[in-house]
Amino acid sequence: MWIIAPLLCGLIFGAGLLISGMVQPTKVLGFLDILGAWDPSLAVVMAAALAVSVPGFMLAKQRSRPWLAKQYFWPSKSEIDLPLLTGAALFGVGWGLVGLCPGPALESLATLSPGVIVFALAMAAGMAVHEVWQKSRLTAQRSKLIANATDG
Amino acid sequence: MANFTPISAAIGGVLIGLSAVLLMLLTGRIAGISGIFSGLLNLRGEDKGWRIAFIAGLILAPIIAGGIGHGMAPPKLPANWVIITAAGLLVGFGTRLGGGCTSGHGICGIGRLSMRSIAATIVFMTTAVITVAITHHVLGG
Numbered sequence: 001m002w003i004i005a006p007l008l009c010g011l012i013f014g015a016g017l018l019i020s021g022m023v024q025p026t027k028v029l030g031f032l033d034i035l036g037a038w039d040p041s042l043a044v045v046m047a048a049a050l051a052v053s054v055p056g057f058m059l060a061k062q063r064s065r066p067w068l069a070k071q072y073f074w075p076s077k078s079e080i081d082l083p084l085l086t087g088a089a090l091f092g093v094g095w096g097l098v099g100l101c102p103g104p105a106l107e108s109l110a111t112l113s114p115g116v117i118v119f120a121l122a123m124a125a126g127m128a129v130h131e132v133w134q135k136s137r138l139t140a141q142r143s144k145l146i147a148n149a150t151d152g
Numbered sequence: 153m154a155n156f157t158p159i160s161a162a163i164g165g166v167l168i169g170l171s172a173v174l175l176m177l178l179t180g181r182i183a184g185i186s187g188i189f190s191g192l193l194n195l196r197g198e199d200k201g202w203r204i205a206f207i208a209g210l211i212l213a214p215i216i217a218g219g220i221g222h223g224m225a226p227p228k229l230p231a232n233w234v235i236i237t238a239a240g241l242l243v244g245f246g247t248r249l250g251g252g253c254t255s256g257h258g259i260c261g262i263g264r265l266s267m268r269s270i271a272a273t274i275v276f277m278t279t280a281v282i283t284v285a286i287t288h289h290v291l292g293g
Contacts, residue, residue, distance in 0.1 A: 053169040053260065057260075066180035101185075
């Protein structure tokens with residue numbers, strides 16, 4: 001049953017967020033609050049995760065395909081563009097406002113905390129707004145192309 | 153630095169890195185939570201099983217931890233619903249426009265040594281630090 005693999009990975013990821021304390025917004029804000037009683041724990045979490053993921057991804061790149069799937073889904077984009085920087089900037093503001101990013105937000109749904117449920121719904125709405133906006137932009141581009149084509 | 157917990161941070165970090173590497177080696181997928189979650193929100197039917205399984209694992213972790221006596225405290229959030237909603241909208245829209253979050257860019261992207269992810273991580277860390285500086289120290293929240 002291949003579905004066990006992503007379930008197990010989700011469990012390990014969740015355990016990592018729990019043990020490191022990063023599931024708690026106060027812990028994350030302690031790192032982001034460089035003017036207050038600064039807590040460098042989040043930097044240690046990232047460094048430890050990268051110490052595993054850098055060699056791990058190198059190993060994956062040497063293999064032609066994953067163990068349980070036909071192909072790797074490596075991200076294809078490599079250029080640093082305006083949507084990347086604008087999106088990251090907006091995400092950072094939201095993250096700084098309450099101290100929740102997507103992983104801890106979804107994991108915290110287990111506590112049935114009303115605040116987290118509202119946050120997760122708003123996050124899903126933000127993603128949906130982006131999807132609708134992208135689609136309308138594509139449609140506008142296409143109709144512009146068609147309009148130009150008839151001129152020629 | 154009274155709240156610094158380097159040992160639990162290192163153990164947790166290793167587990168997060170291990171999860172990302174295992175997901176790639178086993179299923180070929182990137183463990184970016186915003187990407188995994190947003191893939192569930194469209195109406196197309198394909199490609200949903202592994203996403204549901206991963207998020208189910210993520211939510212099951214604190215439930216299992218609670219079962220063995222390490223229950224998770226509900227997260228402490230601002231009392232203001234407008235702030236919570238605005239933050240959620242910004243996180244949702246921003247991670248889609250920027251193509252990733254703390255896990256997708258911060259752990260997986262930098263783990264692949266992607267300049268795009270390094271740039272994104274520097275930007276979201278910077279705006280988050282500025283936001284906290286303003287809300288905690290300028291506005292005194």
